[in-house]
Amino acid sequence: MIPLREAHLPNLLVPIDIQDGLPTAPSLFALSEGRRVAHTAGVTVFAVVMTDRHLDDALAAQLGRAGADKVLACEGPGLGAPPLDLTHGPALYAAVERIPPLLVLFPAGGAGPQLGPGLASRLGGAFAASADLELGEALTPLADGVGRVFVRRWRADRTSYRRLDPVELERPVVAILPAGGAPADHGSGAVDVEVITCVPPAKVGVVELASEVDDLAAAALAPILIVVDPAVGEGALARLSAAAPAGVTVVDAVAGAPAIATAVPRVVIAVGARGTVISGTPRSRVGAVLAAGPARPGKTPADVLLRVAEGDATKATIDDLCASLAALAGAGQPS
Amino acid sequence: MNIVVCLHAPPPDPDGTGLGRDDTHALAQGLALADATDGKMVALLAGTSHESGPLQRALVAGASRAVRLGGEDYASVDFHTLGQALASGIKRIGADLVLAGARSDDEGLGAVPAAAARNLGFAYIARVEELAAAGPRAVEVVVRGGGRKRRLRVDLPAVLSIVGATRALPPPSDRTGNPSEVELMTLNDPETTVVRRRTELLGKPEPASRGTEEVASAAALVTALARR
Numbered sequence: 001m002i003p004l005r006e007a008h009l010p011n012l013l014v015p016i017d018i019q020d021g022l023p024t025a026p027s028l029f030a031l032s033e034g035r036r037v038a039h040t041a042g043v044t045v046f047a048v049v050m051t052d053r054h055l056d057d058a059l060a061a062q063l064g065r066a067g068a069d070k071v072l073a074c075e076g077p078g079l080g081a082p083p084l085d086l087t088h089g090p091a092l093y094a095a096v097e098r099i100p101p102l103l104v105l106f107p108a109g110g111a112g113p114q115l116g117p118g119l120a121s122r123l124g125g126a127f128a129a130s131a132d133l134e135l136g137e138a139l140t141p142l143a144d145g146v147g148r149v150f151v152r153r154w155r156a157d158r159t160s161y162r163r164l165d166p167v168e169l170e171r172p173v174v175a176i177l178p179a180g181g182a183p184a185d186h187g188s189g190a191v192d193v194e195v196i197t198c199v200p201p202a203k204v205g206v207v208e209l210a211s212e213v214d215d216l217a218a219a220a221l222a223p224i225l226i227v228v229d230p231a232v233g234e235g236a237l238a239r240l241s242a243a244a245p246a247g248v249t250v251v252d253a254v255a256g257a258p259a260i261a262t263a264v265p266r267v268v269i270a271v272g273a274r275g276t277v278i279s280g281t282p283r284s285r286v287g288a289v290l291a292a293g294p295a296r297p298g299k300t301p302a303d304v305l306l307r308v309a310e311g312d313a314t315k316a317t318i319d320d321l322c323a324s325l326a327a328l329a330g331a332g333q334p335s
Numbered sequence: 336m337n338i339v340v341c342l343h344a345p346p347p348d349p350d351g352t353g354l355g356r357d358d359t360h361a362l363a364q365g366l367a368l369a370d371a372t373d374g375k376m377v378a379l380l381a382g383t384s385h386e387s388g389p390l391q392r393a394l395v396a397g398a399s400r401a402v403r404l405g406g407e408d409y410a411s412v413d414f415h416t417l418g419q420a421l422a423s424g425i426k427r428i429g430a431d432l433v434l435a436g437a438r439s440d441d442e443g444l445g446a447v448p449a450a451a452a453r454n455l456g457f458a459y460i461a462r463v464e465e466l467a468a469a470g471p472r473a474v475e476v477v478v479r480g481g482g483r484k485r486r487l488r489v490d491l492p493a494v495l496s497i498v499g500a501t502r503a504l505p506p507p508s509d510r511t512g513n514p515s516e517v518e519l520m521t522l523n524d525p526e527t528t529v530v531r532r533r534t535e536l537l538g539k540p541e542p543a544s545r546g547t548e549e550v551a552s553a554a555a556l557v558t559a560l561a562r563r
Contacts, residue, residue: 084480086489212485216484269556303547304548304560
């Protein structure tokens with residue numbers, strides 16, 4: 001466990017997810033969120049890149065423009081592969097030992113579920129599987145150079161929030177931020193890069209046997225997600241998919257369950273009885289389209305609820321929803 | 336192969352199955368793997384006697400044993416403490432492989448299996464979709480991440496968190512077991528007790544102020560969601 005004194009250094013770390021050589025949109029958004037609070041909170045925003053090759057200057061500049069003050073490149077064999085605690089945990093732990101964090105903010109749809117819980121356990125810190133980054137009402141620093149910055153997440157039953165403030169907790173906080181659309185480029189492309197050379201673990205204990213493109217990757221990264229219960233009827237998924245504008249991802253509630261479990265969208269629409277298990281973050285908006293029947297509003301974690309009769313009424317509602325989706329295109333942007 | 340499946344008591348739900356969704360998958364995967372390897376599967380839960388329903392379900396489904404960690408109010412501890420307590424129980428039971436539902440802790444965090452792995456010194460892999468034996472000391476798993484869907488061979492011992500699979504597994508079948516045979520295990524590990532006294536549920540609860548707005552059309556639903 002990192003000593004308390006060091007843990008309160010005002011560093012905000014964003015582990016960057018790289019896919020096809022580029023940072024994911026949620027990674028850039030997470031940096032942008034860090035930049036948003038950096039001045040008031042007095043934090044330094046670090047982008048942490050785990051890579052098996054020398055970090056490209058253009059990529060570092062992109063991270064700087066998205067909000068990073070500095071880039072910490074953890075370079076070592078195998079770190080270009082999709083992250084696992086077994087293979088990437090030691091590199092991440094080397095990063096937090098070099099730069100003790102106040103907050104570690106994983107982007108949505110990436111390494112957070114694999115690496116976040118283990119990191120929080122190692123740091124003795126708090127963990128939020130989907131949270132918003134917030135600034136406190138009081139701007140007075142609570143410690144030298146540290147303002148009030150915290151994350152807020154739903155409690156599981158969505159009846160209340162839980163506020164995780166690293167200063168109050170006297171522990172670092174590890175959280176996964178939502179996918180929030182395009183980042184605001186408020187940073188600078190001129191960014192310092194510090195390199196940590198990582199030696200691979202002597203015995204990893206895991207071997208890759210096969211690998212294929214994840215057909216559900218887009219759903220995990222989506223800022224706006226429509227989850228369709230297959231019980232709604234054949235054609236609903238196809239019609240909604242065809243009507244979805246850029247930035248809106250439509251997924252089958254059953255076939256897409258693994259990606260839905262990882263997704264942290266800003267806006268969710270659950271069509272049918274399944275899918276309302278996604279509650280997102282406190283700032284997410286959840287809509288539910290439910291067929292008539294034994295619906296229980298008290299158990300529906302929806303901000304907006306539409307009840308429809310079965311049969312033709314459901315089909316007409318799907319058509320109406322298809323025609324309305326264009327209005328959602330900008331709704332994933334943070335306010 | 337000795338398998339321990341960590342279960343959690345879900346909130347009371349008259350229409351529920353008495354098991355968390357991911358716990359159901361973890362239990363089904365554990366039973367299938369025990370069958371395939373001529374091994375044993377032990378169900379483990381930290382909680383009160385009133386919360387032992389999932390253990391009774393596990394026994395009915397075919398678990399070799401069902402063990403309840405008792406003696407403390409585990410509802411008011413954080414994932415660090417719960418993970419440490421489960422690890423202490425697992426050490427006493429003995430396990431090559433530990434399975435847990437990915438989002439089946441109180442707050443849906445998925446952090447308890449990681450904390451248990453850390454306390455056990457086991458490898459940890461999150462959000463496993465598929466699981467199969469790969470010899471006496473390894474398993475094959477399917478996980479997603481980094482834009483890839485990968486099949487991996489993982490050496491044991493390991494802790495795996497299980498997420499609802501693409502191919503839905505059937506619920507555990509009613510086979511054997513006596514629901515009254517839930518064993519009680521109390522922890523007297525001084526180290527665990529010290530940590531339990533030092534920790535508390537992390538974070539400050541705040542009331543939520545949002546309600547549910549009912550609308551009459553899909554267009555109104557989209558408009559309401561787009562309005563921020």
